[in-house]
Amino acid sequence: MPGASRDGTIDGAEEDPPHTLLPFLQSQSQNTLTRLYQRPSACLSMFRLLPPLDRQLVMNLLWLESAVPAGTMGAWVTRQGRKLYDEALLNLSRLHILPNPSVKLSLNGMFKTSLRQAVTGGGNNGSFGTAALKDDKHPPVSIEVLDTYAVERWETILHYMVSSGTGQLPTKPSPGVLFLLQRSGLMSTVHGSALQITSAGFQFLLHSPHDQLWQLLLQYLHMAEEREMDLVEILSFLFMLSTMELGKEYSIESLSVTQKAMLEDLRDYGLIWQRRTQSRRFSPTRLATTLTSLLPPLPTATSSGAGSQDQGFIVLETNYRLYAYTDNPLQTAVLNLFVSLKYRFPNLVVGSITRESVRKALANGITADQIISYLSTHAHPQMRKNKPLIPVTVQDQVRLWELERNRLKSEEGYLYTAFASQADYEYVLNYAKQLNVVLWENPAKRCFFGNLEGHGNIRGFIERRTGGQA
Amino acid sequence: MxxxxxxxxxxxxxxxxxxxxxxxxxxxxxxxxxxxxxxxxxxxxxxxxxxxxxxxxxxxxxxxxxxxxxxxxxxxxxxxxxxxxxxxxxxxxxxxxxxxxxxxxxxxxxxxxxxxxxxxxxxxxxxxxxxxxxxxxxxxxxxxxxxxxxxxxxxxxxxxxxxxxxxxxxxxxxxxxxxxxxxxxxxxxxxxxxxxxxxxxxxxxxxxxxxxxxxxxxxxxxxxxxxxxxxxxxxxKLMAVPTQDKIDFRAACFCHKNIVDVGFVCSVCLSIFCRPVAVCTTCRTKFPMSTLRRLDAYLPRAAKQANGTAKTSAPPTPTATGLPSTPR
Missing domain, CATH: 3.40.50.410 (von Willebrand factor, type A domain)
Incomplete structure (x- = not known):
């Protein structure tokens, strides 16, 4: 996978993993990217997705007319930053923002022009969306309405996923969403029955909304490639949405045919709001306008009407008891994945983390680290005073329960038995030990077990020995 | 980061x-x-x-x-x-x-x-x-x-x-x-x-x-x-930014607000003066006459003539110059 090299942590300096979209963009052809760079809004959004050092490099080069020799720019880099700098150059060249970084540094002409236009506000390609004219009959919807709408849409999807196996029948999302969930491997049908959540789906549920959203959108992009929709149109529409202002209405007049077709899908995901399906205008929701901010801008986190979701809601004690201050059925359902719930009150759910409940989650493909990270991201403000945040006993126990499942390890290999004499046995065993291929030995029974790689050598060794004696 | x-x-x-x-x-x-x-x-x-x-x-x-x-x-x-x-x-x-x-x-x-x-x-x-x-x-x-x-x-x-x-x-x-x-x-x-x-x-x-x-x-x-x-x-830390290698650390005196090369610092409150004073204007500490006379001897001639209005030139002196330390 391109971009995988950036995953490693650099000594001391903590590095956030690159944005999920970047590897996808890096895999695109130069032609596609250059067409994408024609739009200032796309350049601006892409610029935001880049890691900080990459951004600074782009800015350093943005206002230069001529190319800079690679050495000149390199002279600014401290010894500590050398490795990150090289990676940044590589990353930018993969995105075709910086062609030939080894010789001279100069931004892709199209990217440079567009980003300059974005920053100074020149040009007239309308890539930031045409605002709709004032409509006296219908004033623009309030931000609260948009937030509730977005949360409602999004939670419908998640709730459908989480309760798919339990026999309850929650509201079904639209067919488009269902298809996407199935395509992305988050849900699947078994023997033609109803959709069932997969282990990837369980893991998906524990991610932050921002990650979930991008994961789905990435699938949408992959799907679009197969449907032979124009990727550039889709990406630039998503980027345009991310630069739009919350609580404003935009006209669909300036959109292309592909983009108009996307409206329906995005409405289902809760990214945009329309008064009627045939409406000539649309409003982006918070899900859409926070697409390019890297910090977790939970669409629910800032809405005032959502009550307990505003902040963390989980209190976990050292005795494995868990109190969740929530009345949200989705959050309760997600907790139910790995907590055995005991009591339910109007604003509080009480349960405890038990061996059975965790093993159930592990069997569903959820890992211990995911459970712990979910608990720590949703910890109640009261709990944040504790250090460490999650009681160590609970953390360790959850990890131990995970290890329990891995008591048996299977390994392929060969069993060597029926040695003629103890000396023979020890001679061969010694050879095998030197090769470091012995997995198990039993001198009493004169047999040992070696792994697959060593077999050829050992066999040759025995044959040579017996051949020599014969 | x-x-x-x-x-x-x-x-x-x-x-x-x-x-x-x-x-x-x-x-x-x-x-x-x-x-x-x-x-x-x-x-x-x-x-x-x-x-x-x-x-x-x-x-x-x-x-x-x-x-x-x-x-x-x-x-x-x-x-x-x-x-x-x-x-x-x-x-x-x-x-x-x-x-x-x-x-x-x-x-x-x-x-x-x-x-x-x-x-x-x-x-x-x-x-x-x-x-x-x-x-x-x-x-x-x-x-x-x-x-x-x-x-x-x-x-x-x-x-x-x-x-x-x-x-x-x-x-x-x-x-x-x-x-x-x-x-x-x-x-x-x-x-x-x-x-x-x-x-x-x-x-x-x-x-x-x-x-x-x-x-x-x-x-x-x-x-x-x-x-x-x-x-x-x-x-x-990763990409250096230019910093000044030569910094002018001169301070301004509290009495005439002149930027001085050589100043006289109150031993109690660290106020800076361009010429020796009998009483510190900031903390009202009185200095003994003998010290004042000794310090006056160090005062450069140009400054004596100009009576503290002109910038002083800088012969080596025992008194503190430059930056006052953080007030305690």
């Missing part, structure tokens, strides 16, 4: 200095208009870098200082629909800053034009503003609207774009600002765009760990701003 950052920008908007700066006999004339265009592009880049980045802009005018813009302002009465060609936040910043500067410059009449520049006022306001956003008041927390305020800033910065020369009267307030900036862990960057180097701002940048840039190629203002003042402190 990739955290939101905040910049408070202080624009020195002295009409007379900008007039001098735009005269064509300068090697690189720079008018206020093209200066603003470049600064706005710089500000836009700062907002562009990250959705959560915040910004405050202060203007120093003759005799007063004004806050021109801050991103925590309540959203404007945005009844205008906005242009489809520009990112909306850029449009808001640009138009707000330009109209506010125009208003303020219009309101200055001739009598005020020569008043000393309100740089210290702007600096103090910027510090107060950063202090406020760093420590949200309990009242905003209790009403539940700002729970996890995105403005919990790890690295607030102040950038001073200066054109006016040093005002020696403002030595003490600037020093006090520097100390509060150190306490708040604020970096002060300085870009000197026109006029001679200013001693006090050099010290401000040095003491707070910021960078001081004296702009020689003034046609490359934007490039300088982007390369040396835009990177966040975390990024500066």
């Amino acid at each position: 990739d955290q939101p950052s905040h910049i408070s920008v202080i624009l020195d908007l002295s009409p007379s200095q900008w007039h001098l700066s735009s005269l064509p006999q300068n090697p690189y004339p720079l008018s206020l208009k093209s200066f603003l265009a470049q600064v706005l592009a710089f500000l836009n880049l700062h907002i562009a870098s990250k959705h959560e980045n915040t910004l405050a802009i202060f203007g120093a005018f003759p005799g007063k200082s004004v806050m021109l813009y801050s991103s925590t302002d309540p959203a404007s009465d945005s009844s205008d629909s906005g242009s489809p060609n520009i990112y909306r936040p850029f449009e808001i910043v640009d138009s707000r800053v330009v109209t506010r500067i125009e208003e303020e410059l219009e309101s200055i009449d001739d009598s005020q034009e020569e008043a000393p520049i309100g740089l210290v006022g702007a600096l103090t306001k910027a510090l107060c503003y950063i202090n406020r956003i760093k420590h949200p008041t309990p009242s905003t927390q209790s009403n539940g609207t700002t729970v996890e305020d995105p403005a919990t800033l790890p690295d607030p910065r102040i950038l001073i774009l200066s054109v006016s020369p040093d005002l020696s009267t403002s030595y003490i307030p600037i020093m006090n600002s520097i100390f509060s900036a150190q306490k708040l862990k604020i970096i002060i960057d300085v870009c000197k765009i026109y006029g001679p180097d200013t001693v006090f701002l050099e010290q401000a940048a040095h003491l707070t760990g910021g960078s001081y840039v004296y702009l020689e190629r003034r046609d490359a203002l934007l490039q300088h701003l982007v390369m040396s003042h835009l990177p966040s402190p975390a990024l500066r």
Whole structure:
């Protein structure tokens, strides 16, 4: 996978993993990217997705007319930053923002022009969306309405996923969403029955909304490639949405045919709001306008009407008891994945983390680290005073329960038995030990077990020995 | 590393200095208009870098200082629909800053034009503003609207774009600002765009760990701003920014506000004087006559003649020179 090299942590300096979209963009052809760079809004959004050092490099080069020799720019880099700098150059060249970084540094002409236009506000390609004219009959919807709408849409999807196996029948999302969930491997049908959540789906549920959203959108992009929709149109529409202002209405007049077709899908995901399906205008929701901010801008986190979701809601004690201050059925359902719930009150759910409940989650493909990270991201403000945040006993126990499942390890290999004499046995065993291929030995029974790689050598060794004696 | 950052920008908007700066006999004339265009592009880049980045802009005018813009302002009465060609936040910043500067410059009449520049006022306001956003008041927390305020800033910065020369009267307030900036862990960057180097701002940048840039190629203002003042402190560890290697550490005396090479420091409160005094004007400590006589002997002749009004020349002396240490 391109971009995988950036995953490693650099000594001391903590590095956030690159944005999920970047590897996808890096895999695109130069032609596609250059067409994408024609739009200032796309350049601006892409610029935001880049890691900080990459951004600074782009800015350093943005206002230069001529190319800079690679050495000149390199002279600014401290010894500590050398490795990150090289990676940044590589990353930018993969995105075709910086062609030939080894010789001279100069931004892709199209990217440079567009980003300059974005920053100074020149040009007239309308890539930031045409605002709709004032409509006296219908004033623009309030931000609260948009937030509730977005949360409602999004939670419908998640709730459908989480309760798919339990026999309850929650509201079904639209067919488009269902298809996407199935395509992305988050849900699947078994023997033609109803959709069932997969282990990837369980893991998906524990991610932050921002990650979930991008994961789905990435699938949408992959799907679009197969449907032979124009990727550039889709990406630039998503980027345009991310630069739009919350609580404003935009006209669909300036959109292309592909983009108009996307409206329906995005409405289902809760990214945009329309008064009627045939409406000539649309409003982006918070899900859409926070697409390019890297910090977790939970669409629910800032809405005032959502009550307990505003902040963390989980209190976990050292005795494995868990109190969740929530009345949200989705959050309760997600907790139910790995907590055995005991009591339910109007604003509080009480349960405890038990061996059975965790093993159930592990069997569903959820890992211990995911459970712990979910608990720590949703910890109640009261709990944040504790250090460490999650009681160590609970953390360790959850990890131990995970290890329990891995008591048996299977390994392929060969069993060597029926040695003629103890000396023979020890001679061969010694050879095998030197090769470091012995997995198990039993001198009493004169047999040992070696792994697959060593077999050829050992066999040759025995044959040579017996051949020599014969 | 990739955290939101905040910049408070202080624009020195002295009409007379900008007039001098735009005269064509300068090697690189720079008018206020093209200066603003470049600064706005710089500000836009700062907002562009990250959705959560915040910004405050202060203007120093003759005799007063004004806050021109801050991103925590309540959203404007945005009844205008906005242009489809520009990112909306850029449009808001640009138009707000330009109209506010125009208003303020219009309101200055001739009598005020020569008043000393309100740089210290702007600096103090910027510090107060950063202090406020760093420590949200309990009242905003209790009403539940700002729970996890995105403005919990790890690295607030102040950038001073200066054109006016040093005002020696403002030595003490600037020093006090520097100390509060150190306490708040604020970096002060300085870009000197026109006029001679200013001693006090050099010290401000040095003491707070910021960078001081004296702009020689003034046609490359934007490039300088982007390369040396835009990177966040975390990024500066990876990509160096220019710093001053020679810093003028001279201080101004408390009695005549002159910048002195050799000063006399009160042993009790560390006040600096350009000549020995019998009683410290700050802490009222009386010094014995014998010490005074001994010190008078060290006083350079030129200073004796000028009676403390002219700058002293610098023969070696036993008394302290330069920077006062942090007040205890």
